[in-house]
Amino acid sequence: MEDESQALIFGCGPLGLEVADQLRARGIDALMIDDDTELLERADSRGFPVRQLNYTDDEELKAAGIGRDVGVVFSLFMEDSRNVFLTISARALDPAVRIVTVTQSGASADKLLAAGASKVIDPYEISARKINELIRRPLLQETLEATVFGRQDLDLAEVRIPEGSPLDGTHLSGLDLAGEYNLVLLGVVDRDLSDAFVFVTAGIDHRLHAGDVLVVIGPEGEVRRLKEQIR
Amino acid sequence: MSLGHLVVRLCYAIEQSVAYRRWKGFFHDLLENPHARVRPYFDIAMALLVLSSVLLLVLAVRHPIGPWAYAFEDVALVIFIVEYVTRLWLYNDATRIVIEHYERSQFLGERFRLWSALREVVAKKWGYMTSPLAIIDLLAIIPSYRPLRLLRIFLLFRLFKLFRYARSIHDFAKVLSEKRAELATVGIFLAFSVMISATVIYIFEADAEGGHIKTFFDGIYWALVTLSTVGYGDITPQTTEGRFVTMVLILTGIGVLSFTTSIIVSAFQEKMPEVHASRIYAELEKRGRHTILCGFGRVGQVVAAQLFAARERFVVIDSDPLKVALAKKRGYMAIEGDGGHTELLENAGIRAQAERVLCLTDDDVANVYITLTARHLSPQVDIISRANREETVKKLIQAGADYTVRPFTVVGLIAAEYIGQPVAFEAIYGMLTGEQEVTLDTLAIREGSALEGRSLAELGLKARRLVLFGVISRVRREAEGVRSTYPLQDARLHFNPALDFRLRQADILVLFGHRLSVLRFKQSVERIPGRGGWKTNRKH
Numbered sequence: 001m002e003d004e005s006q007a008l009i010f011g012c013g014p015l016g017l018e019v020a021d022q023l024r025a026r027g028i029d030a031l032m033i034d035d036d037t038e039l040l041e042r043a044d045s046r047g048f049p050v051r052q053l054n055y056t057d058d059e060e061l062k063a064a065g066i067g068r069d070v071g072v073v074f075s076l077f078m079e080d081s082r083n084v085f086l087t088i089s090a091r092a093l094d095p096a097v098r099i100v101t102v103t104q105s106g107a108s109a110d111k112l113l114a115a116g117a118s119k120v121i122d123p124y125e126i127s128a129r130k131i132n133e134l135i136r137r138p139l140l141q142e143t144l145e146a147t148v149f150g151r152q153d154l155d156l157a158e159v160r161i162p163e164g165s166p167l168d169g170t171h172l173s174g175l176d177l178a179g180e181y182n183l184v185l186l187g188v189v190d191r192d193l194s195d196a197f198v199f200v201t202a203g204i205d206h207r208l209h210a211g212d213v214l215v216v217i218g219p220e221g222e223v224r225r226l227k228e229q230i231r
Numbered sequence: 232m233s234l235g236h237l238v239v240r241l242c243y244a245i246e247q248s249v250a251y252r253r254w255k256g257f258f259h260d261l262l263e264n265p266h267a268r269v270r271p272y273f274d275i276a277m278a279l280l281v282l283s284s285v286l287l288l289v290l291a292v293r294h295p296i297g298p299w300a301y302a303f304e305d306v307a308l309v310i311f312i313v314e315y316v317t318r319l320w321l322y323n324d325a326t327r328i329v330i331e332h333y334e335r336s337q338f339l340g341e342r343f344r345l346w347s348a349l350r351e352v353v354a355k356k357w358g359y360m361t362s363p364l365a366i367i368d369l370l371a372i373i374p375s376y377r378p379l380r381l382l383r384i385f386l387l388f389r390l391f392k393l394f395r396y397a398r399s400i401h402d403f404a405k406v407l408s409e410k411r412a413e414l415a416t417v418g419i420f421l422a423f424s425v426m427i428s429a430t431v432i433y434i435f436e437a438d439a440e441g442g443h444i445k446t447f448f449d450g451i452y453w454a455l456v457t458l459s460t461v462g463y464g465d466i467t468p469q470t471t472e473g474r475f476v477t478m479v480l481i482l483t484g485i486g487v488l489s490f491t492t493s494i495i496v497s498a499f500q501e502k503m504p505e506v507h508a509s510r511i512y513a514e515l516e517k518r519g520r521h522t523i524l525c526g527f528g529r530v531g532q533v534v535a536a537q538l539f540a541a542r543e544r545f546v547v548i549d550s551d552p553l554k555v556a557l558a559k560k561r562g563y564m565a566i567e568g569d570g571g572h573t574e575l576l577e578n579a580g581i582r583a584q585a586e587r588v589l590c591l592t593d594d595d596v597a598n599v600y601i602t603l604t605a606r607h608l609s610p611q612v613d614i615i616s617r618a619n620r621e622e623t624v625k626k627l628i629q630a631g632a633d634y635t636v637r638p639f640t641v642v643g644l645i646a647a648e649y650i651g652q653p654v655a656f657e658a659i660y661g662m663l664t665g666e667q668e669v670t671l672d673t674l675a676i677r678e679g680s681a682l683e684g685r686s687l688a689e690l691g692l693k694a695r696r697l698v699l700f701g702v703i704s705r706v707r708r709e710a711e712g713v714r715s716t717y718p719l720q721d722a723r724l725h726f727n728p729a730l731d732f733r734l735r736q737a738d739i740l741v742l743f744g745h746r747l748s749v750l751r752f753k754q755s756v757e758r759i760p761g762r763g764g765w766k767t768n769r770k771h
Contacts, residue, residue: 007650014620018643026647072650100646105529119649126645127617127638128533131589134615134634135522135538140673141634143703143724143741147717154717154726156648182714184700184727186743197657199669201696201744217700218727219715 006031006069010055010086011076012039015102015123019074020048030074033064055086058093067094075101075117080108084115091116157223158189159214165230172206181226183218235345239333242326243757247750256542258317274396277314280307281371281392288389308372315368322359323519325352337677340736367391405506410498417491421458424487428480429454435472442469458484504567511546511564512578515585521545523579525570525601526592527554530617530638534589535563546579549592570601576608587613590632595623599630606631671700672749674740674756681756682740688730695752697744701726704738 007023007030009016016032020043023030032043032050040050053060066073075086083101090099098118103109109120134141147154161167167175177183187199191211198206216223245251261273284307287300332348359365370388407414429450436442436450443466444450453466457480468474515521521544524531531547535558538545547558547565558565568575570590579585588605590598598616605614616632618624624635676682682690692699702708702725708716713725713732724741725732734740742749 015639015642018621018639019646022643022647023650026651028647028650074646076646098650100649102642119646121642121645121649123638123642124529125533126641127530127636128537130636130641131530131534131591131615131617132537132541134636135543135587135613137673138613138634139703139739140671140741142719143701144671146719147724147726152717154715178699178727179730182727184698186698199745201669201698201748203696 006065007072007074008033008064008066008070009074009076010034011074011078011082012036012043012050013076013078015078016074016076017043017046017048019076020046024048031064055082055089058089061089061093066090066097070094070097072098072100075099078104080104080111084108084111087112087115087117153219153221154217155220155223156186156215156217157220159216159223159227159230161208161210161212161214162231163210165210167208167230168210170208172200172204172208175208177214177216177218177226181218182222183216183226186215186217189213189215235343238329238345239343240757242329242333243754245326246330247754255321259321262314262318263321278393278396280310281389281396283307285389311368311372315365315372318365318368319356319359323355325356328352328355334677337679338675340678364394367394405509406498406502407495409502409505410494413494413498414491417487417494421487424458424480424483425451425454428458428476428483431476432468432473435470435476436468439469439473442473443467454480457481458487460484460488508566508568508578511566512580514564515544515546515580516583519544520584520586521580523548523570523576523581523585523588523605525549525588525590526597526617527551527558527565528591528593530593531589531591532557534591535561539563548575548579571597571604573604573608576605581605581608581612585609585612587615590614590616590627592617593619595619595626599623599626602627602632603630668746669744670746670749671741671743673703674742674749674753676734676736676738676740678736680736682734683736685734686730687728687732687734692742695744696748697742697752699727700741700743702728702732702734702738702740704735706735708732708735 007028009020009023009030009032012032012034016034020030020032029049032040032048033053033055034040034043034050035052035054037052040052044050051064053064055061062068064070073086073090075083075090077083077086080103083103087099087101090097099116100119100121101112101117102121102123103112104124106122106125109122112120130141146152172188175185177185185200187197187202188206188208189212190196190198190206191209191213197215198204214226216226260269264270284304287296287304290296291300328351329345329348332351333343336343360369367388371392373388429447432453433444433447433450436444444453449466456463456466457477460481468477522538524535524538524545525548527535527547527549531549535545535547539562545563547555547563548568548570549555549558549565550567550569552567555565555567566575566579570576570592576588581588588601590601590605592598592601595618598618602614602616605612613634614632615634615636616627616630618627618635618637619639621637621640624637627635687699703719703722704725705722707723708725708728713728715726717724717726722739742752744752
């Protein structure tokens with residue numbers, strides 16, 4: 001991530017560790033917070049920065065940086081009630097902070113959203129969908145598992161078209177990313193249409209503007225090359 | 232174009248027909264789906280039809296009946312015949328069997344044999360026709376054939392048909408049969424009592440003044456009437472000795488009756504869950520493939536809901552009675568028990584009809600154990616297991632799981648991607664989970680396919696509004712304009728191959744596009760005869 005803001009992970013259970021792992025793989029070192037010493041020790045032993053904190057105390061949350069330089073809060077407790085409490089507290093302290101949280105049941109997802117969460121992830125729902133996909137289309141799942149979602153060098157990336165880019169004003173149909181770059185273009189996020197995602201297969205010959213975001217899949221090096229060349 | 236190809240195309244057309252599916256679904260609800268709302272009405276209507284037609288046939292034995300009665304009988308007959316044929320049709324999907332045969336032969340590169348497919352269709356249908364209920368259905372139609380008056384006795388079968396519409400009778404018979412031993416004991420005791428008292432009463436009463444018992448058979452009749460506490464009173468003991476025997480017999484009768492009642496009551500109490508389970512096993516045996524879902528926790532519940540919505544057949548196994556009750560309440564087939572139990576899995580059809588096993592408990596130890604048991608019982612069943620910890624994944628694979636799903640890893644990934652690239656991730660994620668109209672799909676190049684030997688440029692994917700993600704190939708194709716490849720389990724993904732990449736047999740295209748575009752593309756590939764395609768095939 002380009003911005004300097006700090007990411008906090010509340011809840012050092014298996015879920016918190018997993019998220020911390022994934023973030024570290026993307027070059028983000030998140031601070032792990034919990035009130036359980038045992039869990040903190042485990043996180044510490046895996047080399048994550050940790051801090052013991054009582055999340056119910058607003059002063060302590062402020063001290064951790066919420067309202068100042070914290071950009072993202074992950075609320076990953078195993079109990080819905082704790083996640084709701086933390087979400088409400090964090091939202092009250094900083095209306096702009098992004099709050100990502102998990103839910104244990106579908107019904108709580110609405111409560112968490114009402115409490116101010118930016119994104120609620122339902123691990124069970126997602127797993128179930130995945131299983132359903134595995135049943136229906138196993139080969140496809142294996143492909144994606146091994147590539148895009150795996151640790152291999154095939155990434156999903158957003159490429160923003162900067163001001164004064166040669167692409168500004170050109171049409172989507174004129175773009176040959178597959179040939180020139182070894183990238184597969186999935187679609188465009190249109191800034192004019194309030195960030196709507198337009199799939200490339202929709203058949204709309206979208207006119208690109210500065211600020212639009214191209215969503216591509218491909219090897220990391222190719223993504224970097226594209227970013228440099230459209231500058 | 233051969234007859235085989237014509238049939239295959241017809242089958243594809245039927246498979247895709249929305250109207251066909253809707254009708255089949257409707258009749259499935261009407262005749263087979265025990266949870267359909269319309270089902271009870273249908274059952275009652277059919278039961279009434281059976282009863283009234285039987286009544287009419289009984290009346291016709293002694294009384295001349297009017298023409299309207301014949302008309303009614305004809306209507307009932309037509310309904311029975313239609314029902315019989317519809318059940319035969321619903322029993323399985325003939326079109327799917329043909330398609331499966333076709334696709335298998337294409338996949339293996341063998342010649343498609345229409346006759347072997349049709350033979351399997353007929354064999355499956357014959358299997359249904361020889362099942363007891365189907366035979367009863369058939370025999371129930373026969374009494375209407377008036378010239379054969381002898382066949383009147385088959386009228387009984389029309390009454391047996393009521394079994395279909397009232398499952399409780401079926402269960403009752405089953406419960407009683409499970410208490411055979413106890414009932415046999417009572418029966419033997421009963422026979423003894425009857426024989427002894429009949430003998431005694433015969434000895435005392437046969438020669439008595441004004442006695443009713445003239446033969447030994449009278450004695451048996453009297454003993455049974457007395458023992459059962461019915462006591463018609465047409466035969467009464469006249470001698471003191473006879474009355475003494477009667478008193479003893481009455482007391483014995485009360486004992487026998489209450490003993491029998493208690494056996495039956497306790498049988499019901501004990502066997503109800505088992506009857507339920509065996510009903511499920513029978514149900515599973517009866518029709519097609521199904522999924523065994525172990526663990527009805529949060530993940531299991533959502534998977535079950537999705538399977539249910541997709542009309543897939545599945546059975547839930549959980550050791551928690553509360554969860555089993557919940558599953559039953561939602562209308563799923565559910566059995567209480569441990570998924571790692573060999574017998575339970577066997578009963579659930581793991582060796583036979585089960586297509587896949589899902590181990591979704593929140594306990595990794597249980598998942599590994601169930602996976603191992605299932606794999607041991609069936610080498611070919613698909614096993615998908617949930618791993619709550621990263622370390623378990625390896626153990627599950629070792630135990631024989633085909634795929635593992637890690638809830639926490641998925642969440643970690645989503646959370647991490649979300650803060651980096653929210654829109655892109657939401658888009659692809661929606662695509663993968665089928666929330667969007669745009670999907671990722673695969674298309675296999677079969678032998679003789681229209682696409683075999685063609686270059687990617689020739690496919691005209693852009694005009695079809697499809698985007699090629701990559702090509703999965705079993706052989707290494709790095710030299711042919713492929714810029715990056717990624718290993719899969721037993722194949723390789725060639726990501727974004729160049730336009731001059733030529734497709735070969737057994738390649739698999741990974742495409743993304745609107746659902747309809749993908750479908751149309753698949754259809755058109757099926758329609759165009761390939762270079763030689765079918766004709767060369769037939770020469771072998």
